[in-house]
Amino acid sequence: MNIEILKCHGSNNDFVLIDEMTGAYAFSEEDRVAIAKSLCDRNSIVGADGILFVLPSDVAEAQMRMFNPDGSEAEMCGNGLRCVARYVTEKLGKDEVVIETPEANLPVVKKEEMYEDIPSFEVNIEPVSFDAASLPLKSAHQIHIEQPIPVLSKDLTFTALSVPNPHLITVVPEIHDENLSWLGKVANQDKELLPNGVNVSYVQPLGDQKIFVRTYERGVGLTNACGTAMSASALTTVIVEMNQLNEEIFVFNRGGFVICTALKDGDDYVIKLRGNATYVYQSTVQLDVASGEVKEMKDRTLFEMENHAYAKMQSYAQEQITL
Numbered sequence: 556m557n558i559e560i561l562k563c564h565g566s567n568n569d570f571v572l573i574d575e576m577t578g579a580y581a582f583s584e585e586d587r588v589a590i591a592k593s594l595c596d597r598n599s600i601v602g603a604d605g606i607l608f609v610l611p612s613d614v615a616e617a618q619m620r621m622f623n624p625d626g627s628e629a630e631m632c633g634n635g636l637r638c639v640a641r642y643v644t645e646k647l648g649k650d651e652v653v654i655e656t657p658e659a660n661l662p663v664v665k666k667e668e669m670y671e672d673i674p675s676f677e678v679n680i681e682p683v684s685f686d687a688a689s690l691p692l693k694s695a696h697q698i699h700i701e702q703p704i705p706v707l708s709k710d711l712t713f714t715a716l717s718v719p720n721p722h723l724i725t726v727v728p729e730i731h732d733e734n735l736s737w738l739g740k741v742a743n744q745d746k747e748l749l750p751n752g753v754n755v756s757y758v759q760p761l762g763d764q765k766i767f768v769r770t771y772e773r774g775v776g777l778t779n780a781c782g783t784a785m786s787a788s789a790l791t792t793v794i795v796e797m798n799q800l801n802e803e804i805f806v807f808n809r810g811g812f813v814i815c816t817a818l819k820d821g822d823d824y825v826i827k828l829r830g831n832a833t834y835v836y837q838s839t840v841q842l843d844v845a846s847g848e849v850k851e852m853k854d855r856t857l858f859e860m861e862n863h864a865y866a867k868m869q870s871y872a873q874e875q876i877t878l
């Protein structure tokens with residue numbers, strides 16, 4: 556099958572966006588899994604951290620379904636939602652829309668550029684729950700806020716929350732690359748403890764309202780950034796009274812930076828995630844679903860200006876981490 560693809564990223568967490576609103580495709584559920592596995596494969600001509608299917612919706616301007624490279628579907632994707640926000644607002648000629656996701660219809664809005672020539676969008680990350688059953692995390696304790704989970708680590712403590720995809724957050728004085736493989740071990744725990752898997756992040760405080768986050772993502776592996784993980788991390792630093800509620804938190808990552816603001820609405824938390832939505836290239840690919848083989852059908856249209864502008868934002872962010 557021939558598929559029009561838009562390669563895009565949020566904080567260099569990169570995705571293939573496929574527009575099903577046009578009605579050009581009639582993908583089955585099996586097709587979507589096969590497309591995710593084939594197009595995300597870094598050994599293919601495409602390669603990505605995930606696939607974003609943009610579909611019509613009966614309850615919002617559009618619907619987003621996000622699949623990891625292993626074919627699993629995620630409840631939420633923060634960096635991907637910003638890319639979908641840009642795509643749908645531009646398609647409809649609006650500055651703000653609502654996007655239907657598996658567990659919530661989320662408002663997304665175009666914002667002023669947060670860095671020179673960087674298209675910037677803000678999305679709601681919700682619903683948020685600290686109930687272990689919402690991940691699910693099989694545990695005797697209902698809430699884990701800086702709690703030990705001995706089977707995972709003898710010395711680190713964890714905060715467990717869903718936004719609504721599952722996250723384990725551990726705050727450390729400093730993140731060292733040699734410790735990143737440990738994140739993978741935790742993420743790939745036996746399904747006894749975490750039946751639906753989990754995204755696992757280190758959080759390093761960088762001073763007031765600034766943090767550095769590294770994440771091993773469920774269904775993907777170590778990525779430059781994970782939008783839901785950065786949001787969950789920012790909220791965690793508020794819960795443990797390291798940063799302030801209702802105040803912007805600058806979250807630096809290997810792919811750049813985002814700005815998260817944790818808000819409380821009654822008993823519920825909502826996290827505002829603001830960051831880039833950068834287009835990399837457009838292309839048409841031919842996918843043989845049976846074999847998974849992907850061929851490019853025509854030259855890619857590169858968004859060179861955007862990629863050049865984003866490189867500057869990314870190097871600025873790396874300087875902030877080493878400061």
Ligand SMILES: N[C@H](CCC[C@H](N)C(=O)O)C(=O)O
Binds near residue numbers: 621632
């Ligand atoms: N791997 C995640 C989904 C993608 C989330 C990440 N790319 C983001 O930006 O939030 C999961 O399975 O929950």
